[in-house]
Amino acid sequence: MRFKYIRTNIVKFILSYFILIISFIFISYKFFLDDFIYLEKMQNLNNVNSLLHDIDGNLKNISGTTHDYSQWDDTYTFAQDKNKNYIYENFRDGTATLEGINIDAMLYLDIENRVFFSKYRNSFLESNKKDFEKYISSNLKNKNVVDTIINYKSKFLYLSKSEILKSDFTGKPKGYLISVKLSENKDFLINYSLFDEIKISTHDSIQNNLEINLAFLKNVKIQTYYENDMIINHINFYNFDGEYLISLISKNNSNIVLKGKKTILLFNLLISLILFLVFFYIYKSQYLIENQNSLLNEEVANRTKLLNMAYDKLKSKNNELFTLANIDSLTKIRNRRSYFIKSEELLSKAIKFNHNLHVLLIDLDHFKTINDTYGHNVGDKVLISFCNIVSSIIDKKIVFGRIGGEEFSLTFYNKTDEEVTKISEEIRDTCSNAEIKIDNKVVKFTVSMGLTSREDFDNIDKILHNSDNLLYQAKKSGRNKLIRTNR
Numbered sequence: 001m002r003f004k005y006i007r008t009n010i011v012k013f014i015l016s017y018f019i020l021i022i023s024f025i026f027i028s029y030k031f032f033l034d035d036f037i038y039l040e041k042m043q044n045l046n047n048v049n050s051l052l053h054d055i056d057g058n059l060k061n062i063s064g065t066t067h068d069y070s071q072w073d074d075t076y077t078f079a080q081d082k083n084k085n086y087i088y089e090n091f092r093d094g095t096a097t098l099e100g101i102n103i104d105a106m107l108y109l110d111i112e113n114r115v116f117f118s119k120y121r122n123s124f125l126e127s128n129k130k131d132f133e134k135y136i137s138s139n140l141k142n143k144n145v146v147d148t149i150i151n152y153k154s155k156f157l158y159l160s161k162s163e164i165l166k167s168d169f170t171g172k173p174k175g176y177l178i179s180v181k182l183s184e185n186k187d188f189l190i191n192y193s194l195f196d197e198i199k200i201s202t203h204d205s206i207q208n209n210l211e212i213n214l215a216f217l218k219n220v221k222i223q224t225y226y227e228n229d230m231i232i233n234h235i236n237f238y239n240f241d242g243e244y245l246i247s248l249i250s251k252n253n254s255n256i257v258l259k260g261k262k263t264i265l266l267f268n269l270l271i272s273l274i275l276f277l278v279f280f281y282i283y284k285s286q287y288l289i290e291n292q293n294s295l296l297n298e299e300v301a302n303r304t305k306l307l308n309m310a311y312d313k314l315k316s317k318n319n320e321l322f323t324l325a326n327i328d329s330l331t332k333i334r335n336r337r338s339y340f341i342k343s344e345e346l347l348s349k350a351i352k353f354n355h356n357l358h359v360l361l362i363d364l365d366h367f368k369t370i371n372d373t374y375g376h377n378v379g380d381k382v383l384i385s386f387c388n389i390v391s392s393i394i395d396k397k398i399v400f401g402r403i404g405g406e407e408f409s410l411t412f413y414n415k416t417d418e419e420v421t422k423i424s425e426e427i428r429d430t431c432s433n434a435e436i437k438i439d440n441k442v443v444k445f446t447v448s449m450g451l452t453s454r455e456d457f458d459n460i461d462k463i464l465h466n467s468d469n470l471l472y473q474a475k476k477s478g479r480n481k482l483i484r485t486n487r
Contacts, residue, residue: 339401
């Protein structure tokens with residue numbers, strides 16, 4: 001009888017133990033893993049947004065260069081066939097005009113969209129010169145001004161087209177100027193270290209997509225899915241007529257989810273061990289329960305402490321992952337996602353209570369030149385120093401975030417126009433006078449700014465878009481300036 005009793009209790013012990021462990025494992029994976037997957041998706045979306053904003057920034061840079069050259073009086077007289085020295089001064093053998101502005105090709109078209117002069121520094125484009133120029137003339141003949149990407153023979157190209165005008169905008173256009181920049185796979189691997197792999201594809205295979213439109217980059221569709229512990233993004237680009245152009249396929253290891261699974265696994269192993277010890281102890285203690293009751297309570301308290309420690313450790317990991325998803329890793333200020341969430345909240349509050357709200361968009365002038373001259377390491381330190389300058393000027397109620405490579409934004413809630421203008425000018429002036437000493441080098445920089453108040457706008461994207469236009473005016477009019485909307 002005693003042997004049967006012991007055997008029955010062992011079976012109950014084992015069965016109860018496994019039921020509890022399986023239930024605990026199911027609950028932990030159900031509740032915790034969803035959080036890790038959500039964080040992975042948010043991090044991936046931030047990475048994709050950074051990639052697209054960088055591409056959008058490249059288009060913006062090429063557009064600015066094209067507009068500068070197309071509205072140059074020498075270009076205008078050249079298009080009129082009145083400036084014979086134009087080619088010699090800018091494009092003779094030995095000159096590095098295209099290298100200096102980081103453009104792979106420049107095409108000059110007459111008013112009928114026929115190429116009358118072109119210059120190349122890329123061997124692929126130059127070897128296909130006739131076909132490429134025919135392709136450009138044919139596909140862009142109905143577009144006088146356009147900033148876009150194109151797919152030419154499975155190559156990813158940035159393209160900007162602008163009318164050739166006088167610098168004072170008098171007179172009729174005399175033709176068109178087109179700038180082209182080719183981006184290869186290796187460029188994406190170098191520039192976008194947020195992804196383990198990026199490749200160019202010419203197959204349109206997106207379903208159930210997310211559509212994004214940026215300042216210059218339009219009609220972008222994204223599909224994200226998991227495959228073999230990888231998070232994969234298919235990013236499709238479409239032209240101004242909605243026709244499919246080309247795709248970027250990015251891949252990343254699901255590091256957050258994988259780390260989350262490992263954390264949950266270790267947590268469950270620890271819990272399993274603790275529960276096994278607890279169950280085993282209860283099983284042995286049932287024969288001595290009257291004499292061992294106080295000892296049992298003490299052991300249960302110790303095991304509970306271990307459980308709390310394990311839970312606190314997991315909670316700490318979740319807090320670290322939350323920081324990773326909301327704070328820019330380089331500058332330690334809000335990242336794009338966190339900035340937009342907080343700014344939308346303040347905008348809704350400002351509209352509800354009829355309070356002031358201003359958005360200041362800041363871009364470091366000639367930041368690419370700093371990177372090219374001193375290296376990206378120095379460029380990163382300049383960004384950090386800039387953020388330290390801004391943080392020392394603003395108060396904690398002002399929302400400060402990094403929304404692009406060298407592009408930052410501040411949201412001022414319930415401050416007067418005079419207060420906002422004073423703070424903005426103080427930031428601009430402090431940056432202009434700052435000297436950053438890095439590795440025996442003294443680096444100086446300036447910033448251009450666009451400032452918009454919330455009047456006539458109902459969302460933060462429209463306010464930022466208006467600030468971006470004002471920022472572009474500041475850049476165009478000489479940089480190191482603040483341009484704002486008039487109340």
